[in-house]
Amino acid sequence: MKEKTQIALVQMRCGPEPDTNLAHALELIGVAAKNGAQIVCLPELFRSQYFCQSENHDNFSLAESIPGPSTEALTKLAREKSIVIVASLFEKRAAGVYHNTAVVIDADGNILGKYRKMHIPDDPSYYEKFYFTPGDLGFQSWKTTRGNLGVCVCWDQWYPEAARLTALRGAEIIFYPTAIGWHASEKKEFGKAQHSAWETIQRSHAIANGCYIAVANRIGHEAPAGGDGIEFWGQSFVCGPDGEIIAKGSVDREEIVMAEIDWSVINRHRTHWPFLRDRRVDAYAGIQQRLID
């Protein structure tokens, strides 16, 4: 494994046509690879608009098997470009069992594994519990040829447990394919604090675990089910183990957010901030309780 790796987050707009989105994603991955990217991460559920804004049984037809048509195209591209790809897909596992799944494809085109989103939200316009069975594969890390990485997905980002378990399994960078934005009715009053909380807690995962964090979000306003829709806030970012942001996308433009990952920083940082050394693993059992009341 090399000492430094170039990564790219594809910050993209997603339209109503899945095939068009997939083709666009493949094109942007190609650009990222041309720019030197060795690991590329797509945003959450990039193949479609964010259909979870309504509970509509027709939307299950957007799901596909893994492996399936999307991974066929993505694994081929990964092999051609010799890059690692992290891709978030709507997985049909069986009739009535669907997951929000991220696939990790190694630079040789093989699917190394998949992560099924563990924490499933259910909020107005984010009706994910209707669509996604909670993940049953736990938190994971993969030794890719371009680095040791883990993947969590969107709502997972609010859970320090998810980042911790992923890091304890060896991930030195955690990717977060994401689809998050503002409701028009809330943006003026709460928008700034909402975005700040989102960025802050993910920076904190880097700090707590002495690893890199890389978050790929989409952009654009989507209201596929009518209503006010969601204004996805972009601002994909990468931060280092001290939580400092080293690359950040805009709020409303498609772009490829590139960053250089220096793996040696992790060892140096954890040596100077030896948080993992002092964890009180003897005293954390209560974490497995809902409340301690």
Next chain:
Amino acid sequence: MKEKTQIALVQMRCGPEPDTNLAHALELIGVAAKNGAQIVCLPELFRSQYFCQSENHDNFSLAESIPGPSTEALTKLAREKSIVIVASLFEKRAAGVYHNTAVVIDADGNILGKYRKMHIPDDPSYYEKFYFTPGDLGFQSWKTTRGNLGVCVCWDQWYPEAARLTALRGAEIIFYPTAIGWHASEKKEFGKAQHSAWETIQRSHAIANGCYIAVANRIGHEAPAGGDGIEFWGQSFVCGPDGEIIAKGSVDREEIVMAEIDWSVINRHRTHWPFLRDRRVDAYAGIQQRLID
């Protein structure tokens, strides 16, 4: 319990004389109470300079029993002013068994309980493992007459597990008595990032747990053991459940940092950001491992 509570963080300078520091702390608590504070938190080990900059057996003479002289003065003041006091003390539990302990005193002057620092650092000029036996009382919360609070101490602030467990036990605000600052040799290159990481991870505890966080740090340059010493960076702060800072002290002045805690915000916030609802308590067992390798 009232809907709103005024809290105060005493950001103070600590001199070489313990009795003078205690008298000064009592005086500042009196001022805070006069200003309307109902809960007052002192910085970590406020009765002395930060003696952990060297390993010196003589420093164990700074420790005291709990209850002891300091709690006698503090409980008396709490009763007189009808305020809750969170005070960090160097506890002598038995010959050879010392703790870095925070005492929670209710507004009637009774000691509600104590928290013994669970995560003990050991870094250049922070030789705490020499002095403090790791805490054996776990993470706790107390129902005081002025609010449900928990206490963690300094190094604990880098551990999401500590904040989570304290919140799961019912704390709606977590106080962090703290003694942290810059080494002169590092400040220029790393100082800004160090402070940012410290503030960020504590804000993230508020976000993850939907509670208030209140951090009392000391100020001043101390080199009790010779050497370059530590420049304590003050900047005591309070943040709300969305992680936004609502009160913050300066970097170098003694002051009483006051904030109004609106307990209803917690319920409202957790209703809109229902992170606790979706925790995957079935999948967190690995948190109790050092690494999952």
